[in-house]
Amino acid sequence: MPNPPPRLRPALAPDLPEIQAIYAHHVLHGTGSFEEEPPPLEEMARRFAAVTGRRGAWLVAEDETGVLGYAYFSQLRERSAYRFAAEDSVYIRPDAQGRGVGRALLCGLLDTATAGGWRQMVAVIGDAANFGSIRLHAALGFREIGRLEAVGRKFDRWLDCVYMQRALGAGAGELAGGCVCAPRAPA
Numbered sequence: 001m002p003n004p005p006p007r008l009r010p011a012l013a014p015d016l017p018e019i020q021a022i023y024a025h026h027v028l029h030g031t032g033s034f035e036e037e038p039p040p041l042e043e044m045a046r047r048f049a050a051v052t053g054r055r056g057a058w059l060v061a062e063d064e065t066g067v068l069g070y071a072y073f074s075q076l077r078e079r080s081a082y083r084f085a086a087e088d089s090v091y092i093r094p095d096a097q098g099r100g101v102g103r104a105l106l107c108g109l110l111d112t113a114t115a116g117g118w119r120q121m122v123a124v125i126g127d128a129a130n131f132g133s134i135r136l137h138a139a140l141g142f143r144e145i146g147r148l149e150a151v152g153r154k155f156d157r158w159l160d161c162v163y164m165q166r167a168l169g170a171g172a173g174e175l176a177g178g179c180v181c182a183p184r185a186p187a
């Protein structure tokens with residue numbers, strides 16, 4: 001029988017131990033992250049506060065077994081002109097991979113970002129051989145816009161970084177009045 005669709009909701013502080021465990025697994029065993037040492041819970045809590053405190057969003061997917069995966073976006077780069085461009089990240093619990101959780105989370109994230117007035121979403125995919133992430137993003141309308149070659153070194157391999165991007169809402173069209181994005185910060 002197919003798995004029922006996971007429930008999505010905004011992440012909360014009590015989810016952080018499960019989030020930390022999921023990320024630690026992928027840091028230790030995969031190339032999706034270029035980190036090599038799993039960040040401790042306190043560091044994950046700091047990242048969570050940074051994302052959710054600044055116009056970003058952090059979602060979890062769950063079922064009766066707990067958190068199946070998480071996804072978040074935040075502004076692509078700090079400088080104010082980037083204020084309509086976001087970058088996403090998505091990580092799925094190992095036993096829940098390949099059953100539609102990543103797709104559900106990324107769809108939820110794109111909807112949230114679009115509703116928030118963001119105009120572009122970028123994925124910086126560690127490792128050109130990360131077919132799962134590349135396929136997931138392509139399935140949701142991202143296209144490859146470039147890659148940095150051999151910029152990472154992990155597990156005794158050189159790793160490329162694949163940049164994928166898709167427009168949200170009106171994309172590069174004109175801004176409508178009442179856009180909820182923050183105004184340009186003073187120089």
Ligand SMILES: CC(C)(COP(=O)(O)OP(=O)(O)OC[C@H]1O[C@@H](n2cnc3c(N)ncnc32)[C@H](O)[C@@H]1OP(=O)(O)O)[C@@H](O)C(=O)NCCC(=O)NCCS
Nearest residue numbers: 032091092097098099100101102103131132133135136139
């Ligand atoms: C990459 C990842 C987020 C995908 O999430 P998932 O829940 O496993 O993927 P889904 O089951 O939702 O599949 C989504 C699409 O990707 C495809 N896909 C998933 N894993 C795949 C794989 N290993 N190889 C090829 N395609 C794959 C699916 O076939 C599906 O495509 P379709 O909709 O065209 O049929 C997840 O496997 C993961 O956490 N990977 C390790 C961490 C990571 O690399 N994160 C991304 C950092 S940029």
